[in-house]
């Protein structure tokens with residue numbers, strides 16, 4: 001067993017003028033990675049995927065979430081559910097690759113079969129050759145283990161512990177913030193999704209996304225029309241943080257065509273756009289004419305996969321304009337890679353004390369650190385009480 005580390009997080013909670021960021025171990029130590037997985041990824045509502053990844057009944061997508069094998073599955077009834085991707089018999093992984101389930105999910109080991117709603121429906125030879133039932137194997141108690149889930153903004157949110165508040169309550173601040181955007185979202189399809197493999201801890205991606213301070217140097221292209229001073233902070237303590245701009249310029253093609261707007265938006269959105277990190281691992285962006293989701297999939301202390309999905313107001317947006325929009329965002333997100341990867345490498349320097357925040361510019365970042373620290377401390381208290 002590896003030694004379990006305990007970090008002192010008290011300085012993270014100080015007022016921003018005096019606070020430090022999370023200690024290095026929160027970016028480099030596997031035991032802290034595992035502790036944070038429990039405290040913030042499993043105990044809270046986290047993003048697993050989007051329903052557009054399983055568009056049709058029977059579509060099954062295996063996804064590993066911080067080490068847990070899960071299965072996102074659209075049932076015959078059209079409902080998207082999340083299950084632990086294991087057979088209740090001997091724990092075999094059920095689905096290895098994305099595929100369409102025709103009929104039932106058959107375990108490749110001894111052929112126990114599950115319906116797409118999770119029920120165990122057949123157990124061949126379980127009572128001996130030719131006998132498919134046994135009094136000791138009660139199928140009604142051996143369905144797939146379902147993970148609590150909820151769909152919002154096409155994101156499949158999961159709460160692995162089952163202990164978080166109801167989704168609508170837990171997410172009330174951000175749902176209220178973007179109430180105007182509660183209109184249908186249409187995924188742009190294959191040209192509107194991409195993954196980025198990033199050599200950094202997942203939290204660095206959150207921290208970088210929620211601040212605009214870095215724009216002039218990391219995103220000179222964006223900054224040329226939406227300047228640092230056009231941005232404002234978004235701060236919902238203990239919940240989400242981010243940044244908005246008052247200057248959003250729509251993408252146009254050569255003849256001046258643009259994407260259609262989401263219906264019913266107020267005048268603010270003629271020129272504004274907002275980018276919010278919904279803690280722990282979902283980064284969202286909204287604009288008058290498109291929205292995006294970035295799911296951060298933590299792989300290891302220093303490895304994360306960013307899964308990007310872009311959405312429009314109509315199901316038949318122009319494909320070439322969509323491709324340009326995807327390319328433009330990909331360029332921006334790739335511009336961020338050297339800083340999140342550089343900060344990750346910086347966290348092996350023993351002299352780094354978590355760093356200091358600009359009281360004027362780093363409020364959203366500090367707010368995230370404060371949230372993580374509080375969740376981890378809470379978890380430690382509960383663990384101690386349970387000992």
Ligand code: FES
Nearest residue numbers: 087089090107110
């Ligand atoms: S492990 Fe699945 S049927 Fe045996």
Ligand SMILES: [Fe+2]
Nearest residue numbers: 208218219336
């Ligand atoms: Fe950035």
